[in-house]
Amino acid sequence: MKIRIKSKTKTIFIVYADNEIWGILPHKILQIFSIYLGKETTITNEQSKELLLEIEKFAWDKLLNFLTYRERSRWEAKNYLKQLPLKNSICEKLVTKAVTKDFINDHRFTELYIEALIEKDKNEKDIKQKLFGKHIPEVMINSMLLELFTPQKKEEVLIKNIEKALARFVQYNGRERREKILNYLSRKGFSYGEVKEKLEEYK
16 A cells, blocks of 8 residues: 655645545654655555554544534534545544544534524524534424523513614614614514514614
């Protein structure tokens, strides 16, 4: 098997095996296998297994570090590993390992993500779109929204957004201001009828 490497950073290199990307490794580990930049190296099957194991261990450490900062979805973790870059079969293996150890939990991620977005006064439509972007199943999203985004929370979020909109369009008066607020919040995903009804309280 022929191995070559390409610089990713000053100390990290992308490893290619027979022109297929395997992953990344630091220079100090590649030296153990006598693999150097600008030189194609032939290794045995046994060496290739050892090299692949080193790549896997290095990627696992990278993944653990990625998961340290905040809760991640399964898709985010897999996408992170692909961007290293990393061989797809190892990506799958490491993400599955993380899920098994409960380092990744889409249910927990969805709950925390929704709570954070509610705190930021995001509406239901906006929350759904963001979670779809994280590749969370619709069934899980709807179930969690039903539990967390109560009618009281929805009203609180709507009121806060109306108050922000009132400040945003303070230079307008009367009907013009009202229409601008209605159109603005409707574009953000709020119900036109609900916004209109709640605005009546601010007259």
